[in-house]
Amino acid sequence: MPEYLPTAPYRGTRDFLPAEMSVRTQVFEHLYRVIESYGYQRYDGPILESAEIYEAKSGQELADQQLYTLTDRGGRRLALRPEMTPSVARMIAGNAGSLQFPVRWYSHPNCHRYERPQRGRVREHWQINVDIFGSESANCEIELFELVHDIMGALGATEDMFVVRANDRTLLSSALSDVVGVTGEQLLQVFSLVDRWEKYDREKLAADAAEIGLTDKQFERLGETLTAGTALLDELPAAVREASHLVEVLNSDAGRLVKFDPMIVRGLAYYTGTVFEVYDTSPENNRALFGGGRYSDLAGLFTPKEIPGIGFAFGDVTLIDFLTTHDLLPKPRNEFDVAVIPVVAELGGAARSVASALRRAGLRTSSPLEHRKLGKELTRADKAGAKVVVIVGQEDWDAGNVTVRSLATRDQRTVPAAEAADAVTRLLTGSP
Amino acid sequence: MPEYLPTAPYRGTRDFLPAEMSVRTQVFEHLYRVIESYGYQRYDGPILESAEIYEAKSGQELADQQLYTLTDRGGRRLALRPEMTPSVARMIAGNAGSLQFPVRWYSHPNCHRYERPQRGRVREHWQINVDIFGSESANCEIELFELVHDIMGALGATEDMFVVRANDRTLLSSALSDVVGVTGEQLLQVFSLVDRWEKYDREKLAADAAEIGLTDKQFERLGETLTAGTALLDELPAAVREASHLVEVLNSDAGRLVKFDPMIVRGLAYYTGTVFEVYDTSPENNRALFGGGRYSDLAGLFTPKEIPGIGFAFGDVTLIDFLTTHDLLPKPRNEFDVAVIPVVAELGGAARSVASALRRAGLRTSSPLEHRKLGKELTRADKAGAKVVVIVGQEDWDAGNVTVRSLATRDQRTVPAAEAADAVTRLLTGSP
Numbered sequence: 032m033p034e035y036l037p038t039a040p041y042r043g044t045r046d047f048l049p050a051e052m053s054v055r056t057q058v059f060e061h062l063y064r065v066i067e068s069y070g071y072q073r074y075d076g077p078i079l080e081s082a083e084i085y086e087a088k089s090g091q092e093l094a095d096q097q098l099y100t101l102t103d104r105g106g107r108r109l110a111l112r113p114e115m116t117p118s119v120a121r122m123i124a125g126n127a128g129s130l131q132f133p134v135r136w137y138s139h140p141n142c143h144r145y146e147r148p149q150r151g152r153v154r155e156h157w158q159i160n161v162d163i164f165g166s167e168s169a170n171c172e173i174e175l176f177e178l179v180h181d182i183m184g185a186l187g188a189t190e191d192m193f194v195v196r197a198n199d200r201t202l203l204s205s206a207l208s209d210v211v212g213v214t215g216e217q218l219l220q221v222f223s224l225v226d227r228w229e230k231y232d233r234e235k236l237a238a239d240a241a242e243i244g245l246t247d248k249q250f251e252r253l254g255e256t257l258t259a260g261t262a263l264l265d266e267l268p269a270a271v272r273e274a275s276h277l278v279e280v281l282n283s284d285a286g287r288l289v290k291f292d293p294m295i296v297r298g299l300a301y302y303t304g305t306v307f308e309v310y311d312t313s314p315e316n317n318r319a320l321f322g323g324g325r326y327s328d329l330a331g332l333f334t335p336k337e338i339p340g341i342g343f344a345f346g347d348v349t350l351i352d353f354l355t356t357h358d359l360l361p362k363p364r365n366e367f368d369v370a371v372i373p374v375v376a377e378l379g380g381a382a383r384s385v386a387s388a389l390r391r392a393g394l395r396t397s398s399p400l401e402h403r404k405l406g407k408e409l410t411r412a413d414k415a416g417a418k419v420v421v422i423v424g425q426e427d428w429d430a431g432n433v434t435v436r437s438l439a440t441r442d443q444r445t446v447p448a449a450e451a452a453d454a455v456t457r458l459l460t461g462s463p
Numbered sequence: 464m465p466e467y468l469p470t471a472p473y474r475g476t477r478d479f480l481p482a483e484m485s486v487r488t489q490v491f492e493h494l495y496r497v498i499e500s501y502g503y504q505r506y507d508g509p510i511l512e513s514a515e516i517y518e519a520k521s522g523q524e525l526a527d528q529q530l531y532t533l534t535d536r537g538g539r540r541l542a543l544r545p546e547m548t549p550s551v552a553r554m555i556a557g558n559a560g561s562l563q564f565p566v567r568w569y570s571h572p573n574c575h576r577y578e579r580p581q582r583g584r585v586r587e588h589w590q591i592n593v594d595i596f597g598s599e600s601a602n603c604e605i606e607l608f609e610l611v612h613d614i615m616g617a618l619g620a621t622e623d624m625f626v627v628r629a630n631d632r633t634l635l636s637s638a639l640s641d642v643v644g645v646t647g648e649q650l651l652q653v654f655s656l657v658d659r660w661e662k663y664d665r666e667k668l669a670a671d672a673a674e675i676g677l678t679d680k681q682f683e684r685l686g687e688t689l690t691a692g693t694a695l696l697d698e699l700p701a702a703v704r705e706a707s708h709l710v711e712v713l714n715s716d717a718g719r720l721v722k723f724d725p726m727i728v729r730g731l732a733y734y735t736g737t738v739f740e741v742y743d744t745s746p747e748n749n750r751a752l753f754g755g756g757r758y759s760d761l762a763g764l765f766t767p768k769e770i771p772g773i774g775f776a777f778g779d780v781t782l783i784d785f786l787t788t789h790d791l792l793p794k795p796r797n798e799f800d801v802a803v804i805p806v807v808a809e810l811g812g813a814a815r816s817v818a819s820a821l822r823r824a825g826l827r828t829s830s831p832l833e834h835r836k837l838g839k840e841l842t843r844a845d846k847a848g849a850k851v852v853v854i855v856g857q858e859d860w861d862a863g864n865v866t867v868r869s870l871a872t873r874d875q876r877t878v879p880a881a882e883a884a885d886a887v888t889r890l891l892t893g894s895p
Contacts, residue, residue: 035764035765035766035767036513036515036516036519036553036764036765037513037765038553038554038556038557038558038765038766039557040508040509040512040553041509041511041512041513041539041541042537042539044509044510044511045508045509046506046507046508046509046554046557047506047507047508048506048554048558049504049505049506049568052504052505052506052507053504053505055507056505067827068822068825068826068827068828069799069822069827069828069829070798070799070827070828070829070847072481072484072485072798073481073484073485073488074478074479074480074481074484075478075479075484075487076472076478076479077472077473077476077477077478077587078476078510078543078573078575078587079473079476079531079543079575079586079587080472080473081468081469081473083468084468087468096536099511099533099535100533101531101532101533103531103577104528104577105474107473107474109473111510111511111543121468121470121472122470122478122480124470125470125471125478126470126480131843131846133832133833135829136481141510143510143511145535145536154511155509155510155511163832166832166833168832168833170811170831170832170833171832173815174815174830174832177815177819181822283812284812285812332467332468333467333468333469333470334467334470335467366502366504367501367502379602380715380716380717383605383606383609387609390500390501390613393500394500395499395500395501395502396500396501396502397501397502397567398606399602400565400595400598400600400602400603400606401565401598401600401602411563414563415502
């Protein structure tokens with residue numbers, strides 16, 4: 032053991048000092064407001080879950096390599112949730128009898144994955160999850176696409192800064208089998224290959240395709256299929272097109288909200304229909320910001336009832352990268368608005384009573400804990416972003432007064448102590 | 464493996480369905496506001512920490528029996544934080560060079576302890592932590608006691624519903640050695656006995672005292688000491704009294720905020736001075752709601768700099784029990800304020816566009832995902848707590864209108880679709 036323990040947080044996790052926390056809080060409060068404006072209700076669940084709920088459905092890579100697991104003192108095998116969807120499916124299944132479907136829920140959990148830390152990838156991140164349960168209507172897709180656009184708008188993004196690329200796994204499956212000639216056994220492996228399509232070079236993709244058992248011809252056809260855009264739809268059987276929610280969306284007025292893209296498939300194993308990813312259009316940050324999709328049988332792990340779900344999730348890391356790239360990050364909030372400063376230590380109690388009255392009037396107010404010279408406290412208040420100081424001097428106080436001063440304009444006036452809150456409010460609002 | 468996985472959350476942890484989450488959110492938002500009104504800034508840290516930071520200072524019981532530990536895939540021994548203070552001490556020590564002391568910080572982490580679940584005890588709870596670092600002034604104690612009273616007030620509690628019982632470990636140590644004759648080696652064990660004093664019966668306490676090596680006479684003297692109240696102060700050496708922050712507080716105008724109680728010691732090993740606990744005065748819930756104290760060398764685990772700290776923490780479970788006992792619990796918020804209902808499925812797009820305009824006007828607005836009869840949707844809107852519905856019927860819509868109806872008064876009017884937001888706002892605010 033070293034003489035002193037290290038002060039860095041555990042690798043891949045982050046401390047949020049107040050300035051960073053203030054930015055994070057402001058960003059997510061914007062999002063809460065937008066999501067709640069659609070009538071989504073916030074829920075929460077435990078960070079520890081039974082490990083088996085991820086092993087069953089989230090996919091091999093996640094369960095085998097990325098899960099943080101532990102065994103409790105009672106011998107139960109647990110995992111730190113790597114994502115929220117299995118938890119919410121569990122909660123929906125467990126409470127299905129008393130819920131009024133369809134339900135719109137959202138949450139803001141922290142999730143853990145054991146990954147090599149790199150840009151955009153951490154081991155603990157904060158994630159917003161938005162889901163609808165209990166509806167098979169394409170209106171779900173439309174509402175979520177509208178919500179995605181409103182979320183981006185609330186963050187200050189304009190429509191040219193991002194694009195929603197959407198696909199439907201039923202369309203992709205059909206294209207892979209009918210157009211490329213992929214077999215049922217190869218399907219999941221080819222999905223995984225498609226998910227890597229933009230990340231790997233052509234040589235590596237060709238090698239992976241060969242390993243799955245695709246011919247050179249099939250590999251070429253696969254490339255054409257993935258880049259065909261809406262033209263691909265004409266090659267698919269009419270019954271497949273007609274059953275697709277995404278095709279319904281594309282044919283409606285909401286079609287403008289998304290771009291059909293056969294290359295979008297998503298990594299998680301449980302998606303069954305619509306899948307989408309929101310991409311930053313900036314060349315320096317060209318990657319998926321977040322995504323989601325429809326999962327028809329995740330609740331089926333827990334209940335014989337059929338409860339379809341659709342949702343999306345986005346994490347704080349990619350979101351804050353996006354806002355930084357586009358210069359949209361909010362500024363940290365000031366520490367407090369008003370400082371009440373006693374000129375001599377003996378007036379500490381007097382300053383406290385004035386500060387208390389200001390707080391009751393709704394003003395964020397600080398009063399020094401240690402006595403220092405007035406000049407030092409004024410500098411401190413200025414650094415903290417305070418706009419007004421209230422100075423409690425002996426002569427003033429003996430006459431029942433305090434001095435209220437604007438740090439911006441240096442405008443200052445002496446007022447009865449009982450009227451300090453009014454005087455500060457007038458200074459802050461600029462009224463005479 | 465059973466056919467279906469269980470839907471209950473892991474034992475000792477909780478799902479928060481929207482109604483419960485709404486209550487929790489409202490309660491804690493009150494608290495954020497009060498704490499921020501004093502200029503405290505929110506921070507956050509990772510849930511995973513190196514296990515050794517708890518083993519070093521938090522005390523034997525916590526480290527040996529209550530810690531959730533795991534080893535990551537890189538062989539690092541980690542713990543789910545059982546409390547926040549060691550984490551914040553680590554962050555303060557690591558950033559001491561750039562911080563302007565004293566700093567006022569708060570956080571709202573979830574913490575884990577392996578305990579037998581029972582009333583008031585869970586394995587995962589949400590906790591508010593409030594701390595001041597870098598000041599040895601008794602003004603810290605005074606400010607935190609004021610804050611405690613303001614917090615309780617913001618929750619709706621009146622002064623008769625709770626009492627702040629405060630002690631100073633330096634006073635208690637002196638009393639134990641000077642009055643009871645406890646030796647230096649016995650001190651920590653006697654602290655632990657004092658912490659159990661109100662929970663155990665006299666027989667069990669006597670047996671534990673004997674085990675520590677106290678005589679019957681000393682045990683009797685200990686009982687008298689713990690119940691002596693302020694009279695005990697007169698028995699202590701003047702130098703000890705004069706050095707005590709708590710005595711300074713008791714002698715000031717802030718003395719009214721606390722009751723001196725030699726029996727308060729707190730369980731955590733790292734407290735060095737003032738300790739306090741807030742008790743519910745209700746006979747049916749007579750126990751500590753939360754508490755805190757001064758810790759002079761916790762940052763010393765991480766840095767040679769001396770950075771004193773003082774703070775308190777309170778969890779959601781005891782807090783919500785308190786609010787329930789005193790009938791102060793806020794009601795869950797309604798799901799949304801307005802429903803926009805298309806009379807026929809073909810008007811779904813029209814309803815969506817109206818809903819979108821209402822949201823832009825700041826109204827929480829829902830529109831059905833699946834088409835059902837108007838009557839059913841009206842009932843659904845009423846159950847969701849909506850106050851107004853906007854009905855989009857074919858004839859109205861063809862004429863560019865919608866019908867706006869108050870669910871409370873049945874008052875209804877037909878207005879141009881473009882004016883729906885205004886009409887709804889007028890209905891909600893009761894203006895003509």
